[in-house]
Amino acid sequence: xxxxxxxxxxxxxxxxxxxxxxxxxxxxxxxxxxxxxxxxxxxxxxxxxxxxxxxxxxxxxxxxxxxxxxxxxxxxxxxxxxxxxxxxxxxxxxxxxxxxxxxxxxxxxxxxxxxxxxxxxxxxxxxxxxxxxxxxxxxxxxxxxxxxxxxxxxxxxx
Amino acid sequence: xxxxxxxxxxxxxxxxxxxxxxxxxxxxxxxxxxxxxxxxxxxxxxxxxxxxxxxxxxxxxxxxxxxxxxxxxxxxxxxxxxxxxxxxxxxxxxxxxxxxxxxxxxxxxxxxxxxxxxxxxxxxxxxxxxxxxxxxxxxxxxxxxxxxxxxxxxxxxxxxxxxxxxxxxxxxxxxxxxxxxxxxxxxxxxxxxxxxxxxxxxxxxxxxxxxxxxxxxxxxxxxxxxxxxxxxxxxxxxxxxxxxxxxxxxxxxxxxxxxxxxxxxxxxxxxxxxxxxxxxxxxxxxxxxxxxxxxxxxxxxxxxxxxxxxxxxxxxxxxxxxxxxxxxxxxxxxxxxxxxxxxxxxxxxxxxxx
Numbered sequence: 415x416x417x418x419x420x421x422x423x424x425x426x427x428x429x430x431x432x433x434x435x436x437x438x439x440x441x442x443x444x445x446x447x448x449x450x451x452x453x454x455x456x457x458x459x460x461x462x463x464x465x466x467x468x469x470x471x472x473x474x475x476x477x478x479x480x481x482x483x484x485x486x487x488x489x490x491x492x493x494x495x496x497x498x499x500x501x502x503x504x505x506x507x508x509x510x511x512x513x514x515x516x517x518x519x520x521x522x523x524x525x526x527x528x529x530x531x532x533x534x535x536x537x538x539x540x541x542x543x544x545x546x547x548x549x550x551x552x553x554x555x556x557x558x559x560x561x562x563x564x565x566x567x568x569x570x571x572x
Numbered sequence: 573x574x575x576x577x578x579x580x581x582x583x584x585x586x587x588x589x590x591x592x593x594x595x596x597x598x599x600x601x602x603x604x605x606x607x608x609x610x611x612x613x614x615x616x617x618x619x620x621x622x623x624x625x626x627x628x629x630x631x632x633x634x635x636x637x638x639x640x641x642x643x644x645x646x647x648x649x650x651x652x653x654x655x656x657x658x659x660x661x662x663x664x665x666x667x668x669x670x671x672x673x674x675x676x677x678x679x680x681x682x683x684x685x686x687x688x689x690x691x692x693x694x695x696x697x698x699x700x701x702x703x704x705x706x707x708x709x710x711x712x713x714x715x716x717x718x719x720x721x722x723x724x725x726x727x728x729x730x731x732x733x734x735x736x737x738x739x740x741x742x743x744x745x746x747x748x749x750x751x752x753x754x755x756x757x758x759x760x761x762x763x764x765x766x767x768x769x770x771x772x773x774x775x776x777x778x779x780x781x782x783x784x785x786x787x788x789x790x791x792x793x794x795x796x797x798x799x800x801x802x803x804x805x806x807x808x809x810x811x812x813x814x815x816x817x818x819x820x821x822x823x824x825x826x827x828x829x830x831x832x833x834x835x836x837x838x839x840x841x842x843x844x845x846x847x848x849x850x851x852x853x854x855x856x857x858x859x860x861x862x863x864x865x866x867x868x869x870x871x872x873x874x875x876x877x878x879x880x881x882x883x884x885x886x887x888x889x890x891x892x893x894x895x896x897x898x899x900x901x902x903x904x905x906x907x908x909x910x911x912x913x914x915x916x917x918x919x920x921x922x923x924x925x926x
Binding site: 448478483484485490493494496497498500501502503504507508510511512513514515516517518519520521522526527528529530531532533534535536539540542543546547 | 610611612614653659661663666667668678680681692693694695696697698699701705708709712713716718731732733734736737739740741783784785786787788789791797798801911912913914915
């Protein structure tokens with residue numbers, strides 16, 4: 415069964431504006447804690463998309479999906495290097511885990527629900543998977559992250 | 573809508589290179605964890621596979637091919653979606669050799685190449701819940717007619733970063749894995765590669781439904797309201813009542829606070845509690861692979877009657893005893909994983925032969 419979706423908001427942030435992390439902190443009223451720039455980029459894109467959709471928080475029951483071609487590579491590089499250098503407890507371990515981005519989205523979008531992150535080389539395939547996964551009556555927030563470069567988000571409703 | 577079935581499965585773990593070996597080892601009381609050294613003299617208990625090959629990538633390739641073949645998925649067309657589930661991906665290779673410079677480290681595509689898999693490739697990365705989330709995504713595609721088969725491949729192999737990371741957060745036990753145990757003191761990690769071959773063709777185990785609930789209030793542990801929401805949503809999605817569930821395989825990772833939160837939340841939804849079983853004292857917590865690994869082992873245990881021994885005192889305060897033998901009849905079984913990043917995921921299986 416295929417659901418017909420309509421786009422209630424679509425934001426493309428490319429290139430990233432100067433000072434985008436400061437803008438995010440200002441919009442949230444606080445600087446996000448314990449997450450790295452990769453997860454902050456997801457948070458920035460999601461927040462901009464919800465603002466474009468005129469939604470203060472993500473409504474309960476909305477499905478959240480995030481995709482990327484790569485995991486948080488800056489953090490992965492850092493912890494791999496720390497491990498090679500004999501550091502027993504890598505400092506950026508939390509930031510290397512994509513799941514922490516989902517926790518941050520939940521926290522800052524004031525939302526509990528079905529969220530998933532997938533690595534995929536094909537953004538279109540990731541978007542299709544997100545649409546298949548979504549609980550149609552409740553809508554979908556889906557985002558794509560390219561670390562240090564761009565992010566794109568859609569707010570979809572059935 | 574199509575129904576979704578478990579057409580085949582494979583597992584390599586500390587219990588052995590395949591499921592047959594795992595059942596033999598489990599029937600003989602299981603295996604003890606070894607010690608995994610990270611750096612600086614730190615070492616932690618760890619459920620390692622008895623496979624000493626030093627080249628991480630060659631080892632991963634060989635094990636993934638063998639486990640996928642065991643599931644039967646490689647005997648078919650290999651054109652459905654492949655879901656790789658892992659918390660650490662190829663970190664074991666990256667920490668040994670810097671592969672970043674000038675390359676595109678696309679590990680999921682590399683794994684697909686190992687299996688000569690020609691369908692779309694997704695790597696679900698939601699930490700410990702990755703495997704069960706992959707099952708739910710695969711189910712969506714098959715149910716909606718976008719695929720007639722899928723392979724869920726959980727892969728979590730030795731690396732110092734993950735063990736050191738969990739150790740640094742003081743989440744690991746220095747002794748052993750004691751799910752729901754009186755003396756539980758933390759997680760014991762393990763490595764595993766598991767394959768679940770899902771198909772629209774009827775088989776013994778039907779994937780009846782499930783639910784995934786993320787709650788960021790605690791990014792490193794379970795949230796009580798999210799556990800109950802997960803259970804209730806999974807039951808509703810599966811079209812069954814709490815009283816229909818004959819067996820639950822909870823997360824039960826041996827965490828002092830996590831186990832207590834989970835047991836209490838389960839009692840809120842299931843009263844009285846059905847039989848409970850934990851597999852983490854048998855294979856360790858295999859993180860991103862755990863959902864697939866524990867489903868593979870759980871269904872094999874239920875079919876064979878081989879059951880994990882509970883050779884330690886359980887925490888009476890939890891009021892959540894682990895079953896000492898397989899239930900006589902378990903038509904509906906719930907398996908859940910609670911994870912890092914606020915993930916709470918459950919899948920309900922129906923034994924069509926029960």
